[in-house]
Amino acid sequence: MITTREQLKTARRWVVKIGSALLTADGRGLDTQRLENWAGQIAALHAAGAQVVLVSSGAVAEGLVRLGWPGRPTALNELQAAASVGQAGLVEAYNRCFKTHGLQTAQVLLTHDDVSNRGRYLNARGTLLTLLEMDVIPIVNENDAVVTDEIRVGDNDTVAALAVNLLDADGLIILTDQAGVYDADPRTHPDATLIDIREATDAALLAAAGERGGALGRGGMRTKVIAARQAADSGATTVIADGLLPDVLARVVGGEPVGTMLIPDRNARRAARKNWIAGQRRVRGRVHLDAGAVRVLRDAGRSLLPIGITAVEGDFRRGDLVACLSDAGEEIAQGLANYDAREARLLAGQSSERIAELIGYAGEPEFIHRNNLVVSRTLA
Ligand SMILES: Nc1ncnc2c1ncn2[C@@H]1O[C@H](COP(=O)(O)OP(=O)(O)O)[C@@H](O)[C@H]1O
Numbered sequence: 233m234i235t236t237r238e239q240l241k242t243a244r245r246w247v248v249k250i251g252s253a254l255l256t257a258d259g260r261g262l263d264t265q266r267l268e269n270w271a272g273q274i275a276a277l278h279a280a281g282a283q284v285v286l287v288s289s290g291a292v293a294e295g296l297v298r299l300g301w302p303g304r305p306t307a308l309n310e311l312q313a314a315a316s317v318g319q320a321g322l323v324e325a326y327n328r329c330f331k332t333h334g335l336q337t338a339q340v341l342l343t344h345d346d347v348s349n350r351g352r353y354l355n356a357r358g359t360l361l362t363l364l365e366m367d368v369i370p371i372v373n374e375n376d377a378v379v380t381d382e383i384r385v386g387d388n389d390t391v392a393a394l395a396v397n398l399l400d401a402d403g404l405i406i407l408t409d410q411a412g413v414y415d416a417d418p419r420t421h422p423d424a425t426l427i428d429i430r431e432a433t434d435a436a437l438l439a440a441a442g443e444r445g446g447a448l449g450r451g452g453m454r455t456k457v458i459a460a461r462q463a464a465d466s467g468a469t470t471v472i473a474d475g476l477l478p479d480v481l482a483r484v485v486g487g488e489p490v491g492t493m494l495i496p497d498r499n500a501r502r503a504a505r506k507n508w509i510a511g512q513r514r515v516r517g518r519v520h521l522d523a524g525a526v527r528v529l530r531d532a533g534r535s536l537l538p539i540g541i542t543a544v545e546g547d548f549r550r551g552d553l554v555a556c557l558s559d560a561g562e563e564i565a566q567g568l569a570n571y572d573a574r575e576a577r578l579l580a581g582q583s584s585e586r587i588a589e590l591i592g593y594a595g596e597p598e599f600i601h602r603n604n605l606v607v608s609r610t611l612a
């Protein structure tokens with residue numbers, strides 16, 4: 233876990249969020265020069281070995297310009313129309329910028345459901361991880377075109393925190409139009425002072441963050457502080473910094489004292505997803521393991537491969553919680569299954585290389601990936 237500026241240098245997987253307030257120079261349309269600059273900074277991080285997921289706002293703002301609308305509409309259907317038109321422009325622009333650095337981009341539009349529903353959660357995670365492995369820069373936004381008022385996340389600070397949880401990222405960088413979090417809103421309190429480093433759960437932070445964001449932004453500082461708390465829940469550190477500071481990303485990642493660093497507290501050990509798995513009470517099925525599988529799960533913290541499964545009980549679906557039992561019937565672990573019960577029966581005892589041949593498509597080599605597995609506490 234990263235709790236000092238110096239340790240930021242050790243982070244490998246980053247989520248970078250760029251907010252509406254920054255993306256549009258005159259408050260309307262995308263500022264392509266800025267986009268080019270950030271793309272260059274992200275490309276440099278990538279070249280230095282970091283994995284970066286970009287969460288970018290700006291779809292609505294760009295849509296307004298493309299449609300020739302004078303201001304932000306209030307009707308949800310009009311906002312959604314603007315977002316769909318603008319989202320195309322947003323990814324086009326990023327695509328162009330990253331291409332000059334030899335990097336591919338991918339558009340990933342998420343809804344809250346994609347991270348709260350177990351089956352979809354595994355899919356979203358799998359897609360993003362695959363993109364990172366392929367050296368593609370995923371560009372994430374909320375799927376504004378299809379979400380309704382009741383289920384929309386609304387601000388991209390929260391979307392970025394969800395991406396951090398989804399990917400077990402080490403760090404979150406939120407770029408905005410202020411130098412960081414001040415002890416009061418600097419727009420209304422010109423004498424406010426910048427906070428350097430705090431625990432994300434510090435109650436004074438929320439008190440300092442005002443209620444709302446700027447004219448174009450949705451969340452303000454409040455949602456950024458809450459996002460930092462959510463990131464801290466999965467052990468990640470957040471830095472909120474001025475997106476227009478030259479080389480801001482390299483400076484943050486290099487441990488320079490820029491922006492406000494919000495760190496997880498010492499107790500935030502277990503990844504949020506693991507807490508979430510441990511909190512699930514609805515075990516949908518059981519798999520029995522051979523002695524070798526029991527040993528690697530328990531002692532080496534490894535994934536469960538189909539080859540270690542000897543029998544399958546119950547009727548579960550992909551993404552359901554499944555208990556893993558030893559030969560003696562003792563519960564060893566619980567985790568989220570990558571395959572449903574029917575497929576599990578076909579795969580039990582078989583090498584992962586045969587997955588496609590046995591079930592008709594090539595899925596993940598693991599039956600339960602170690603990141604989705606919680607080993608049961610032993611009494612010894
Ligand atoms: N304590 C605070 N420190 C810094 N900014 C604050 C604070 N409280 C409120 N704000 C406001 O939050 C704004 C940034 O949020 P927002 O406009 O939503 O930006 P973005 O589009 O980057 O998410 C700042 O411009 C500032 O007015």
Ligand SMILES: N[C@@H](CCC(=O)OP(=O)(O)O)C(=O)O
Binds near residue numbers: 389
């Ligand atoms: N999804 C919306 C952005 C939501 C939004 O403005 O969020 P934020 O930048 O956090 O204030 C869009 O692309 O226009």
